[in-house]
Amino acid sequence: MLLKLAITGIKQRFRDYVVLLMGLIISSGIFYIFASLAINTDFIKANSGISIAAQVFMFGMVLLLIITMVYVSYANTFLLSMRQHDYGLFMMLGAKKQNIGVLMVLETILLGGVASIIGIILGIGVSSVLSQFLFNQLGVTIHHFSPIYGPAMIDTLTVYVVLFALAAVLNLSKLMRTPVLKLLHVEDEATNVRVRPVLQALAAVLGIACLAIGYYAMAQIMTLQLTAIPIALVTITLGTYLLFSAIIGGVLTAIRKSRFAAKRLRTFTLAQINFRVRGYTRILTVVSLLFAMALGAISVGAGFQRQIPTMVASISSYTISIKDETPNEAKLAKQLHVKWQKSYQQTIQGDTAYYNEAAFAKQPFPMLANPAAKNDGRVKQFSLPEFKKKAIISSDFLALSPTSNHIRFLNNSDFNNLKGQKHQLTIIRVHSNVQDRKVLEKITASQQRRFHEPFFNLGGGYSGFVLFNNLFGGLEFMGFFLGIAFLAMLASCLMFKILSGANKDVVRYNMLNRIGVSQRLMKQAIWQEVGTLFIIPGVLGIIDVLFGLQMFKPLLYNPYEIVGWTILGFCMLYGLYAWLTISLYRRLVVPPMQLSK
C-alpha cells in the first residue's frame, strides 16, 4: 500500500522529479569527469609539464566536493519538500514513523545511487566525445587519458551515496521532529525582508576587503607561491558571499522606492529578484565561483593554445626543411598550406657544408628579424654580405647541416666544381602547424627514416611545435576540458535551483493572471527575474577571472591577450543555458490565460 502511494506521489510530481533527477545526473556526471582527470596521477604526470598541476587539481577536487555538498543538500531539501506532504498523509493513514523513516532513507539513497550511476555513464559519454573533439581541434596528443577510469567511477559512486545517506539521516531527524499536521500544511512562511543598513554596510566593506585580499594574493603568486591559491579561494568565496548579501538587497530596495519602479510589473519583478537573491546567496556565490573557474580554465587553455604558435613562430623562420625530396615527399609537400617555399643546394665535404653564394643572392634566405630575447616571430630577408655574417650564428641555418662543423659560401663556379655529397634542400613555411600537423608528421617521419637524424636535430618550427605541444598541450587540454565541464556543472546547478523554486512562483503568476496582467508582461517579468539571477554571478565571475589570470603570469606571456574572446564565447554558452532555463521556467510558471477552451 505504501509503495503504491509512493508511486502515485511520484507520478503526480513527475515534472519535479525529472528536474531533480536531471540535476543530480549532470552533477554526478561532471564529478566523474573531473575525478577521472584529477585522480589519474599518471595522466597528470605525463601531461602537465609543471609540478604544481597535481596540487591545482587537488584544490579543484576539494572545491568541487564542497560544491557537490551544497548541491546535494539543496536537492535533498527539495526532495523533502516534495515528499513531506505524502509522508504526512501516510502517517494520517496510520503508517508508523519508523516505516516512513525507512521508506524515506531508502528512497533518498536509491535516488542518489541511480542518479550517480546514470551520471557516470553520461560522464563517460561526454568525456569521450569532448576529448576527441578537443584532440582534433587542438592538435595535441594526450597520454594516459581514458574516458573510462575505474577509480573515478568508484569515487563518484561513493561520494554520492555517502552524501545522500548523510542527507537522508538529516532529513529523517527533521521529519521525526515535525508534527503530522505541520507536514500536511507546509506553507512557506514568507521570509521577512528587513533592511539593516549598518550591518549591510559592514558586510559590504568586509566583502570588498576580502575580495581585495584574494585578488592581491593571486597577483603575488610569485612571492606567495602555492599558498596564494588557498588564500584566494577562502577570501574570494567569503568576499563574494558578503558582497551578495549586502549590496544587491540594498540596491534593489533603492530602485524599488524610486520613480522607475512604478511602471507595469517592475515593482513585482524587483521584489522577486530581491527575494530570490537573498534566498539564493549561497548558490549565487557558488555559481560565481564556478563561473570564474570555468572561464579561468578556458582562458588559460586558450592562452596556451594561443601561445604555442607564437612560441613556434619565434623559434624558426621556416616550418620544416626537406632534404633530397623523394616523389612521395613531394606529393605530401603539395598538400601543405604553404606560406613560402625556397630551394637551395648544399655540398657536404668532410665536416664542412658548402653553399652557392649566388643562390642566396637570387633567392634570399628568410631569417628571424630579431634575436631570441626580443623575438616576435617576424621574418626578414638580408642582403648577401649581411646574410653571410648572420648565417653562421643562425640556428635555423645551422640546422640545415646538423653534422657539419663549418660553413663555407662559394661562388658559382667553385661550388659547381666542388666534389662531395650533394644535397637538394627545400625549406617550407606553412600557415598553421595545427592545420598541417598530420602531413608535417608524415614528412618528418620519412626524413628521419632516410637520414637517421634524431627528431630535434631536424630544425624548423615543426619540431618546436611538437616539443611545446608535449609540454603545454596537457595543460591546454585540461584547461578546455575542465572549463567546459565546470560550465555544465554551474549551469545545471543554477538551473536546478531556479526550476526547483518554480512551485512558489506558480501561485504568484496565477494571481497576476487573474488581476489582468498580460502574457507578454508576465513573460517579460520572467526574463528579467531569471535573467538577473544568471547575470549577477556572471559579472562577478568575469571580475574574478580578470584578477585571477594574474596567477598565470609566470606561465604565459600575456594571459590577458585573448581573454575578451574567451569571455565572449563563454558568455554565449552561458547565455544558451540561461535561455534554456528561462524557457523551461516560463513553461512551468506562466498560466494559460483561461482555464478551458
Added chain:
Amino acid sequence: MQTTPIVDVKNLQKIYGAKKEKQYEALTDINFAVAPGEFVGIMGPSGSGKTTLLNLLSTLDVPTAGSVRINNQEVSHLKGKQLADFRAQQVGFIFQDFNLLESLTARENISLPLSLQDVPRSKTVAAVEEVAQTLSIADLLDKYPAELSGGQKQRVAAARALVHHPAIIMGDEPTGALDSKSARELLDLLSNINQQQNVPVLLVTHDPFSASFCDRILFIQDGRIKQELSRQGQARKDFYGQILEQLGTFEQ
C-alpha cells in the same frame, strides 16, 4: 426606470469534458442581471456551480454557450491583450485566500493594478492613500503581508480590488478565512463602499451571515438558479432569518 445593467448574463451554459468523453454540465441556462450599485449574492452548496459561474464572469473560464456582458461589453470572446485589459480595468477581485504577493509591501500590492496601466506615480500615490483611508489601513501600508493579520490582509486585498475604480467588484468567499469580527468588519466596509461609491458587488458565498449584507440573493443548485431572494428594505437581521429559512427549505 430602465437602466443598463452592469452585469447581464443570458442563457449561460458550461459543460466540462470533451465531446466524446464523459461530459458534465456544470451550469445550465443561467440568466440574471446586476444593476448599477447593486449588492448581489450567489449562494449554493458545494458543487452547485458557484465557482464555475464566478470563473465565467471574471473571464477566467470560457462558457460553452450563452453570453456574459459586463459594463456593456461581451466578455466571453475576449482574447489576449483585450482580455488582460478587461481584467485589469473592469474587475476588482477579492479572493478567499487573499492572494497578496508576499514579496511586496501592502502599498506595492495595492498599487499593482495602477502600475499595470502606467498611471503616473503621483496619481498612484494619491489613489492608494485615498483607498487606504477608506479601508482604514493607512498605517499598514509599508508592512509586508506576513506581518499582517488575516483581517488586515483581506482589507489590503479589498483595497487592491478597489483602487482602480473597477466597474464591478467580485468576491469569492472573501470572509471564508476570517474570524467573525474581521468578517463583519469587511462586510460592513464592502456595503459602505457599495452604497457610497455606487459600485456593484457580486459576492459568492455559502455563508448566510455574509449573504445577509446583500440586496438580492441568487440560490444555485445543480447548475441552475433555483430561487431568488430580495431584501426589499428589510433590516439585515430579518433578512438573515429569511435566508436561513430559505436554506432550510432548499435542503429539504
